[in-house]
Amino acid sequence: MTEYLSEPIARRVWEEKYRYRADGVIHDAAIEDTWRRVAHALATVEKPQHVECWEEQFYALLQDFKFLPGGRIQAGAGTRHHITLFNCFVMGAIEDSIAGIFESLKESALTMQQGGGIGLDFSTLRPQGVTARGVGVAASGPLSFMHIWDSMCATILSTGARRGAMMATLRCDHPDIEAFIEAKRDPLALRHFNLSVLVSDDLMEAVARDAEWPLLFPLGQDEEISGEIVVRRWSGMATPQPCRVVRKVGARALWQKITAAAYDCVEPGVIFIDRVNRANNLWYCEHISATNPCGEIPLPAYGACDLGALNLTRFVREPFSSLAVLDLDGVGAAASIATRMLDNVYEASGFPLQNQAEAARASRRLGLGLTGLADALIMLGIPYGSAESFRLAGEIMARIAHAAYRASIELAREKGTFPLFDREKYLQGEFVRSLPEDILQGISRHGIRNSHLTAIAPTGTISLLAGNVSSGLEPVYGWRYKRSIRAADGSLSALETQDHAYALYRSLHGEQAPLTPAFVTAAELPPAAHLGMQAALQAHVDSAISKTINVAEELSYSDFSGLYRRAYESGLKGCTVFRPNAVTGQVLTAGDEHMPDRQCCSIEREAD
Template sequence: MKAEITSMLPFTAEDFLSPTGERIVADRYLLKDVKKETLQPGSLVVAVIDKKRALHELAKVVELKPEQRLATVELRDGFQVELSYDHIDVLKETAPRQMWRRIAKGAAEVTKDPKKWEEKFYQLQSGWKYVPGGRINASMGTGIKTTSYNCFVIPNVGPTPRDYANSFGQTLEIQARSGGVGMNLSQVPPQGTLVPVSEKSRKAELQLVLDVWHADLLDFLAEDYKNSTKVVRVNSEFLRAVEEGSTWTFYFPDHEIEGYDDNWTGNLEAWREKGLPVKQGETHSAEELYAKILESGAVVVQDLIGVTLVPGDRRGTIANTLADMWEAMMEGKRVSVVLSSLRPRYSYVRGVNGRSSGAYTWGQLFDKGNQVFGQGFGPVGVGEIMSVGCQLTLQGGSRRGALMLILNDKHADIRKFISCKQVDGVITGANISVGVSEEFMEAKKHGEKWTLGYPDISEMQEFNGDFQEWEAAGRKLNISEEISAADMWDEMMESAWKSAEPGVVFMGRYNYMSNSHYFNKIVATNPCGEQGLPAYGICNLGAVVLSQFTMGFEDSGQKANFADKEKEAYIRQQLLKHFPEEQAEFFLHHIKWEELEVTTRTGLRFQDAIIDATYYPFEENRKNQMNERRVGLGIMGLHDLLIHCGVKYGSEESMQLIDVLMGMMAEWCYLESVELAKENGPFPVFAAEKFLQSGYMKQMAAEKPHVVEAIKKYGIRNVTTMTVAPTGTTGKQQLPPMPVTA
């Protein structure tokens, strides 16, 4: 008996995917019909099967009940479930090839010959030879204000609670538009500096309030807020329903109408008085609902007194409310935060192709904010706030936000930061790394002591987080501790062994190697760590699928022939530096070098076009990127290529082949960027002599001097051209349908 892998999407041989790849591309990348105008029996949809766990599955519509806005959908395994229209996304694109056409058209529109480059950009992606970064797949050509950049770094987090909230707001804005964020926490004063550390519970200092009409009420009652008091605000209408034994229906303003942001203040009565539409939620027995409220332990009130804050329903107002809460607490005041203004769980968020995590979930942010206030802030506390925000951001599909937190190696709290993740539940929504300086590595090498500290609190506004720069300028640190550099290094390694973090980012070495060393200092990396970036720095990604450029397995008997004999001789020469003649000849004709070059060069042009074609969440991002035009072309399928070549991954032989392979790709990328400079001019802040003094370009000069000569003569369009990023969800390559015998 034979069983075949079945697909729900109408694939062809050009764009076929495995079931896992099919689900991922449908959920995260294919364009959705947000208004559900095309919804009908037979429609392919992404169904939200479990709201709590954000579980999404590809399904087909079986039956519709338009009056109740309900749809019965069938999953791949035949299981059927009835869902609200609000919990299904209709696929407007139903195959990767449609996505490729949309992306190619969107990117080509900014070129001098859109028709020519649309076809080239389509062929670039066709057959999974090259895969754009996930954010390009999800955004390019859609008209939606999401970003095509995976990688962002915001300016260093400033020293005051208002600064923490402002950085938090920037992070939310970027993550809501599907970018990942990195930041440096080194300007944040040590724990207990701004606010004393408190040992007592702060539950009474913060009330989290939800109105009885809000659709998230039951989830709110079930949520465990460890650092605040849970309050349900009831009204006379609800109390009457309880007394009369009638039902109670949840409501919320229709957040999809034009003017919602301008009219919604969190007051449902005022909204209704304006005659504006509301969405009806579930209906329950009022008496049973009241019993659940009392059983939950929530305080029941009709009116609030004291400092009452309403966070609105926008990312900026949520961040401002967090700052207002902290400042009120610094004045010794108790605070009530009314969560009712925030839309219910899984409501669609217009303009950013995402969904709300829910009012009750945002309560976790203010609850954590109260906790870190009581713990005296510090980099770990501020990191916890950023981490919670990251977990609360639901981007397009089931994707969560991504975050990297970095603290430089001389900060007074660095040892607390190094070990923080050994405590369960601390900073669970972010990666953390230590920013390691050249000076620290020298101290470790020579068995020297290493001092930790922070400037005097009166000087914190003048400090930019660079301890070496501060001391070099003759400024003093308040030294908090002296430790052996080797012992501190061991602490980092032990913590990484115990909890998989922190990572280390060699910040001093990074800036020495960086092509932007002379005008844009690297301050942090993106969440996955592959891209060091300056303040407001961004980078788009794409990956050449190396496994598509071989003649199959080692014993296939197939050979790749060159059309260009000079190119063949040049690559042979590169291979002969590392391999004996017979082996060099095998690699020369088993890898499709010429096709790989075309794909690499076209990929570089494609990613450069994305710079001009995409939306920018912040003007500062746009200005910075237009100045340096940073792109990161990378790879996937390297292990497959090595297997095809009969080379063991990690062997000395593999290192030598990778050296040739990546050396050629780097050469092609930099030379293609030179070609772009000839056509459009170099990036605006290019200065040949300074650019060529970077550690990377010095290495290029030693290995490939003709590339450096071309840059000297014509300039270069992009400050960087390559980065090797992880490709987890975009790495679902073409798989042929394989019959399985049972």
């Protein structure tokens, strides 16, 4: 058994989530068997004469947790379990009818039953109080149906399936947006959802001008045109639609409601949806209005996310010394192999729905990212939030992105491009144009295998598996604390654990050695440090980043209220801010404090 499972919580995670058992038989006697199982399963889709070679390369990359594929891949690859290897999906547009709503609910349940988290845009549902088409009664509005999804998720959870995760989005100009913003003030409501407002550039401009903001909804077929009409590109519709203005609110008042709710109860988050669509590599054939549950993968209808993270702590040489250095060449080489591994998931996995298979394989999106960033910085002696930390993080992510794009070009030469590839239009993409010239020339000559290559996920559980390395790009929450682990039967247990870099430092220097200045926690960092790190990485991420800006409970609302605005001005695609509060409590607990059974998609988790 590898030394990294000596941490009790790491072994528990492996035992409960990733160790392969079937019909009472234990197939993975040790973590090495899990690595071998995953490596073999993803290599078998290669040409027969190349399977053994790629299996060994995949195994070497998995060894000692250098690369952490998404949790579904680790749990399902090479098993007989009837589950998908894709962590999350965005569901299709919800048709504004009872039949359409419950068909979407059924598809959501089938997806979650196989282990996929889901994202849904409820903007297609007409607002509360408007006459429902064809039946002459008042519509109950999107929030009423969200409660049905929430109950469905709880039911799926009660069967012992992987705990559900859902993201709900609503447009900032939907007439029910204020009720959506306030929904999480009830501590018992929508506990299986994360909520994010789709914030448009027009709203941000209206806020800046202190203008009125129209709340509206598309006219129904054959509906009489009356009142004030505005033409808008609406969720679930291919062309701009005439929309009736239902009422108007002050843009600043609406913005204040968003920030006040986030201050008081964490949600909603914000997604800067126009920026998401502008920067989308598939701008020419997709319109996005939802993300996966943690927000790092904006996806079209029925799209899927195929995630994995390079564990930066395994690339630090001579940690905590004057010779400490990060092996950037090793990071790049690992990113190249990881790109092939994740691409092979498309052939190795099934899908809950045929629509998902078709949509996912049309783009072959990958979400290769990183984890252990904060721990790696500590091991290198660089304080998180310093100018050097931003510079190095940007350099690391650029190395990962460029290696992944080059690997995807080579895969296109070998196996063909993704079906939606349009050479001329793809090369016009905002993000693509920022890539090095050799990559642009390679795409022009050979095409590319995957429409998107990079994303940064929370990696909460797989980072625990790797010895509790810091999660994703997040700073360290604390040096010692408790984490709750959900067993297969749905029960929770709290285990004490310690941060990987802290544990390593203590093993090298003893319990009494003073910590270096690089040992900083999330609570010690100003919000600007969180925003600065996310911005440094976003420049090299073609999808998005799941990042939580953790702030102190005592931070005043006046200081808090500008964070979402600063995130927008920093070029980010979205933002979530966590302030401890009476509704959601703390992210993690220290010492002997009791850890409550938090909602299933709380912000410290991953969709695993």
